Amino acid sequence: MIISPKNMQRGVVSILTAATAITVLILIFIIFFILEKGLPVLSLNFLTTNPQDMGKSGGIFPTIIGTILLPAIALLIAIPLGIFTSVYLCEYTKETIITKIIRFATDCLAGIPSIIFGLFGYIFFVNTLEMGWSILSGGLTLAVMVLPTIIRTSEEAIRSVPQIYRQVSFSLGASRWQTVKKVVLPNALPGIVTGVMLSIGRSIGETAAVIFTAGSSLRIPTSLFDSVRTMSVHFYILAREGLSNQNAYGTAAALIIAVLIINILAYWTMHRFIAKRN
Amino acid sequence: MRIFGENGVRRILMLTAFSAISALLLIALFILNEGLPFIFRYGVSNFLFTSEWIPAKGLFGIFPMIMSSIWVTLGAMMIGAPLGVAGAIFLTEYAPPAVMKIIKPTIELLASIPSVVYGFIGVMVLAPIIREYFGGPGLSLLAGCIILGIMILPTVISISIDSILAVPRSYREGSLALGATTWQTTHMVTLKAARSGIVASIVLGLGRAIGETMAVIMVAGNSVNIPSSALDSVRTLTANIALEMSYATGMHRQALFATGVVLFIVIIILNSIASTAIRKRKTYK
DSSP states (O other), X not given: OOOXXXXXXXXXXXXXXXXXXXXXXXXXXXXXXXXXXXXXXXXXXXXXXXXXXXXXXXXXXXXXXXXHHHHHHHXXXXXXXXXXXXXXXXXXXXXXXXHHHHHHHHHHHHHSOHHHHHHHHIIIIIIITOOOSSHHHHHHHHHHHHHHHHHHHHHHHHHXXXXXXXXXXXXXXXXXXXXXXXXXXXXXXXHHHHHHHHHHHHHHHOOHHHHTTTOOOOSOOSSTTSOOOOHHHHHHHHHHTTSOHHHHHHHHHHHHHHHHHHHHHHHHHHHHHHHHHO | OOSSXXXXXXXXXXXXXXXXXXXXXXXXXXXXXHHHHHHHHHOHHHHHHOOOEEGGGTEXXXXXXXXXXXXXXXXXXXXXXXXXXXXXXXXXXXXXXXXXXXXXHHHHXXXXXXXXXXXXXXXXXXXXXXXXXXXXXXXXXXXXHHHHHHHHHHHHHHHHHHHHHTSOHHXXXXXXXXXXXXXXHIIIIIHHHHHHHHHHHHHHHHHHHHHOOHHHHHHSBOOOSOOSSXXXXXXXXXXXXXXXXXXXXXXXXHHHHHHHHHHHHHHHHHHHXXXXXXXXXXXXX
């Protein structure tokens, strides 16, 4: 039997539509499921009190501190390294074998599974550098993990700054670094911010790399060498050890809301960026 | 005030530019250094192709984990790749631009939902359904495949979208002018031109599926055995590392790092394939 091109067209388009609809429905289901079960648990009290009985009851306050500190340290290190790398790649050198190797290394780093980062962080930061299970070890491990995201997005943002801007700056007698500092980076900033936001989202949700480097202590940390537990790790432990489904849902809802806000901010800055470009 | 001259700045930037390479080398060095000696001492084929994983008796064969990882990944690809590519084609070629504008960021949001949340959904929603309708323990290879298939969707969709959009408009116009229907144009012209990018998106999805840890631990059941049906409980390479790392010492710990070495090498190979495919797309333009 030969299907006429016209019917083929109809059939295929409906299959494609269905596939897209399924994908979107799954996403909506996941978010609504977690929020529906978790929102009733979420309260100011839940967010600001210490967990009792390993998290069976009580709140999640210490894990919020962990969730803020680890990504903060990661970004403090990864942002300058990432931006400088992309400035060097875009503004200071031509395409050579070295830039190709740097790009390849960045791509590889982006594809490495988080459990490998966890193993590396454990053997390098925790053991070899003797930082122990600590905020510092976890933060540094996350820094290595988000570095490729920041390099890639900054590179794209810097490349999208029109060449004419640089030419005008040079023709006014500015040096290369002055041009980068005063013209290129300010214009690429919103794009760079998007990359940073995505990195925050990734490091907040990370579990495998964090659990082996920052540990899972529920105490409120007093120094960078103390172990902490992030919300993701807390959620994982609650859910996996079946300690408290109710608190697990609450923690998951808090996580999802945090990630949603960060993503929306990222898209908002990117859209403003694109609108401004046009 | 100037602390560094132009050349100083250039040198500092060049130094930081090596951060990504040095990170990759450091990771490779430390993982290989911890795992390779063990692999050679234990014997490469003993380690990779025997099925006894009993750390207490000093038996470390990871063949069941390798098979489980392969099956989970293949299953995830069977779900994620067709759905993802179909979604990408629909959004770029058939959906009105307004729909694309809303749905693309929504799908990319899927990528930033923490993997533990996917795992939890698998445990709370998917596993009971599988237990009820198909039998078995519920936490199984099948559950792992479905959850991972969903998790790789955003990777497959967004990279496929980029490569389909990179095909010049004139190609489609040429085909339509010859009287082809839009679907004929899509599969005979656009998809052929975007092929290497779509392949890259699938390979990167593959890498993500193999490397995923927490979601798989939560839904796949974790018993060490070579799966004989989709309803069996399985343990992947990544799960093996994460489950035992917290208490392993001595030989046992080295064996886990050796598992990491196997994973690392597979991922580097997959990434090299994907980045050559993506580069091919760029020269195509």
